[in-house]
Amino acid sequence: MAKVIAYRNRETGELEDITSLIRRFKKKVLDDQILYECKRRECFIPKSLKKKLKSIEAKKRQKKNYKPKY
Secondary structure (H helix, E strand, O other): OOOOOEEEOOOOOOEEEHHHHHHHHHHHHHHHOHHHHHHHHHOOOOHHHHHHHHHHHHHHHHHHHOOOOO
């Protein structure tokens, strides 16, 4: 026999099974874009480092596209 787990909803006071609770949680996370924010903050690069990387890439491009004039 399957064991049913139910939790009391704080707002309504009604019992709610675990599947609907998880479904509601996932919907809330998607609506609030919590995962997007976490991913964005996970790979944060400071402005000074961005400038440095950008200048290094520019130098690589110049070196690659350099054609000597004879």
